[in-house]
Amino acid sequence: MKIRAIIILSLSLALTSCQYNEKQQKMIHQIATSNNSVYENTFRKNLFEEFSKRKIVQLSSNENPKVALYFFQILVEKYPEECFGVLMKNLNNKKTLDVFTSYDTINELTVPDAMMFYTISKKDIFTKEQKEKLFGIIINNFEQLSHLEGYMFLYLDNNKSTPDPQYYQPLRKLMETKRDNRLYGNSTLLNYMANYNKPEDSLLIKDFLYQAANESMQSPTHMNPAVDFIKHHPKPSYFPILEEFYNKQVKGKAFSAYDSFFELEDLTIATLQYKTEKARDLMKNIAFHTTYKPEESGTAINEHLYFLVKKYDPSNYFSEITNALSPKINKVKMDSVVSKHDRWDRYIH
Helix, strand or coil, rough: CCCHHHHHHHHHHHHHHHHCCCCHHHHHHHHHCCCCHHCCCCHHHHHHHHCHHHHHHCCCCCCCCCHHHHHHHHHHHHHHHHHHHHHCCCCCCCCCEEEEEECCCEEEEEHHHHHHHHHHHHHHCCHHHHHHHHHHHHHCCCCCCHHHHHHHHHHHCCCCCCCHHHHHHHEEEEECCCCCCCCHHHHHHHHHHCCCCCCCCCHHHHHHHHHHCCCCCCCCHCCHHHHHHHHCCHHHHHHHHHHHHHHHHHCCCCEHHHCCCCCHHHHHHHHHCCCCCCHHHHHHHHHHHCEEEECCCCCCCCHHHHHHHHHHHCCCCHHHHHHHHHCCCCCCHHHHHHHHHHHHHHHHH
């Protein structure tokens, strides 16, 4: 494999060399094969003297992914108006390379995935119209462009309140494939699809929820996509899924409930959306018949539950529970729980 990679690199550089003078060829070769010296000021200054804008754009689609991404980053900084055309040209490029996605994290990305990282995650330079065109192509051609699914799900999450009618059929088809290994995607896709409000989708969504609720080995209890979805879409027909989730995933196990983290928070919030006797019974199970792990500073289960019930039950339907919890509240822990929600609720609920 190493010999094959060397041959491919040599061929791509040989093809490139036909278009560039000797100094330019040397610099391209240095970018393809050397260390971080190509990011130093002296090298970059010489590069801008040697390469015109047209050649930088051209090299941003180079056969060698390291060369392509190097020059594409230059486009992002100096010629952002050229980035969209280059990305569109490379959407089907599945060559990969290692990219620093944070100061201490390296991920293997395809060339267009890396380009999207630089132009959307790192420096948002595309217009609304360009984004619509880009994500429309990804959604309508998902089987060929599945390597870009992370950015498709980001688009769906940002636009879930106003689902676009033109994407209904391809997204429904995607749901029908039941992409079991895409937990974030499942949750995002469910929320987007539910907002089409089409009766014919109800059975498909319900089947999807049952499947997600029972995948205990693939997601932590506090991040189950079915529970998260029901929390935002509490239809009566979904409540049995919460009951089944409790019986299969919660009952007989122990959970964390210290002052800054409550493992059953999503399940509690989802249950509080239902004002029924069965919901009251489930809340009693969560509050009084579930085991919580002992923490060094002691559990804050009473404080978490009291806060959540007060916040999500303004009608006081579950007042029986808050009345029972009230005498057990520790003020210091309660202040910590309130502080935690003040910091995070705007982002996660």
